[in-house]
Amino acid sequence: MSGPSYDELMEGASPDEEARLRRVHELLVAAGPPPELPPSLEEAPVIRRERERVRRPALTTLPRRRLGAVLVAAAGIAAAAFFVGYLAGNVGSSGAPPVTNIAMRPTAAAPQTAAAIIALEKTGGETNVPMTLTVSGLKKLPKGGYYELWLTREGTSGGKTTQKLIVSCGTFLQSSDRVEVKMNAPYTLDSQPGWVITRHVRGVTSQPIVLTT
Amino acid sequence: MAAIAYEVSGLVMNAPEQDTDGDLIVRTGEGDRDAFEQLYKRFARPVFGLALRRLGDRFRAEDAVQETFTSVWRSARTYRPERGAGGTWLYAVARNAIADRARARQEPAAEPPDLPSAEAGPSEQTEDSWVSWRVHRAVSELPEQERVLLELAYWSGLSQSEVAEYLGIPLGTVKTRTRAALARLADVLEGELL
Numbered sequence: 001m002s003g004p005s006y007d008e009l010m011e012g013a014s015p016d017e018e019a020r021l022r023r024v025h026e027l028l029v030a031a032g033p034p035p036e037l038p039p040s041l042e043e044a045p046v047i048r049r050e051r052e053r054v055r056r057p058a059l060t061t062l063p064r065r066r067l068g069a070v071l072v073a074a075a076g077i078a079a080a081a082f083f084v085g086y087l088a089g090n091v092g093s094s095g096a097p098p099v100t101n102i103a104m105r106p107t108a109a110a111p112q113t114a115a116a117i118i119a120l121e122k123t124g125g126e127t128n129v130p131m132t133l134t135v136s137g138l139k140k141l142p143k144g145g146y147y148e149l150w151l152t153r154e155g156t157s158g159g160k161t162t163q164k165l166i167v168s169c170g171t172f173l174q175s176s177d178r179v180e181v182k183m184n185a186p187y188t189l190d191s192q193p194g195w196v197i198t199r200h201v202r203g204v205t206s207q208p209i210v211l212t213t
Numbered sequence: 214m215a216a217i218a219y220e221v222s223g224l225v226m227n228a229p230e231q232d233t234d235g236d237l238i239v240r241t242g243e244g245d246r247d248a249f250e251q252l253y254k255r256f257a258r259p260v261f262g263l264a265l266r267r268l269g270d271r272f273r274a275e276d277a278v279q280e281t282f283t284s285v286w287r288s289a290r291t292y293r294p295e296r297g298a299g300g301t302w303l304y305a306v307a308r309n310a311i312a313d314r315a316r317a318r319q320e321p322a323a324e325p326p327d328l329p330s331a332e333a334g335p336s337e338q339t340e341d342s343w344v345s346w347r348v349h350r351a352v353s354e355l356p357e358q359e360r361v362l363l364e365l366a367y368w369s370g371l372s373q374s375e376v377a378e379y380l381g382i383p384l385g386t387v388k389t390r391t392r393a394a395l396a397r398l399a400d401v402l403e404g405e406l407l
């Protein structure tokens with residue numbers, strides 16, 4: 001990958017600054033992106049031997065963010081409207097409503113009008129739980145990008161409450177404003193898990209959570 | 214769930230109170246598993262990248278990463294902050310583990326042809342590996358907004374216009390912020406690679 005046009009970036013820069021930044025530009029181009037980690041390396045080796053069921057490392061924790069009251073209210077209204085609309089459009093029409101509907105709300109990393117519903121088709125300690133994920137309002141991603149639904153569990157790390165990614169339930173694209181995708185949780189739902197959706201963009205190392213329960 | 218961060222596996226958190234690499238190695242040497250996990254999140258990808266470049270084989274590179282961090286866990290107590298930065302120490306541990314893995318490779322039975330090679334020599338490979346290691350680590354130290362912008366601009370294959378469209382900001386702002394991010398990255402790399 002060659003990176004952006006260097007000359008365009010440097011318009012108006014002094015010769016010294018231009019030379020300094022050119023070197024950084026060349027280093028970035030030469031280094032290329034770090035590789036994606038294969039699943040076998042997603043957890044530190046020593047820790048993995050001690051935890052049998054956790055297949056993903058803990059999400060790091062941040063201090064609680066003070067979200068603006070307006071944003072919270074807007075997100076709540078959007079989620080509620082989506083949920084009501086979803087039920088109106090689905091329950092009854094099939095004759096067999098899903099056993100459990102779980103609403104997801106947007107994080108600060110997503111448009112505040114985004115929302116999702118997970119319709120679990122089985123509950124009560126069963127494995128391979130099929131589900132229908134209905135999502136609206138997420139951004140359409142550049143080529144190669146995708147969203148991923150994860151089952152999570154609450155835990156602690158360093159005295160802080162964390163959400164651990166347990167297992168992926170599948171990926172999807174926000175190809176239109178509202179998408180409906182069949183997914184599967186390959187896991188025994190023996191208690192109340194959490195759910196998150198992460199965003200993946202090619203070349204970008206962070207995979208922010210965009211929707212959460 | 215409001216307290217969770219928006220970062221997942223193998224990635225670096227850019228919180229202001231972030232521990233230095235050296236701090237984490239020292240704490241790992243004291244048996245602190247949380248510190249070890251943080252260290253792993255920061256360095257697993259750079260180590261994997263280093264191993265891939267040197268070994269050219271994903272499976273052997275995965276083994277080398279496991280061996281690197283097993284060595285880190287065992288030998289972190291030998292790290293002395295006054296002798297150098299934590300990242301440099303970890304790079305040396307990784308390089309040794311990868312070299313061990315490379316030596317373990319079965320050599321071909323036939324003599325290789327005595328022809329000049331177009332590939333970089335060992336010293337050039339070492340230099341290239343170090344540069345990539347430092348650049349990846351330096352990018353991960355940038356504030357989130359600048360880091361994502363540089364990753365999109367340089368490593369996603371998107372044009373500047375596409376980056377602007379994806380981020381929902383004007384093209385001129387993308388250019389201004391990219392330049393500012395380059396300047397900050399230059400500050401981080403000053404004295405090492407500049």
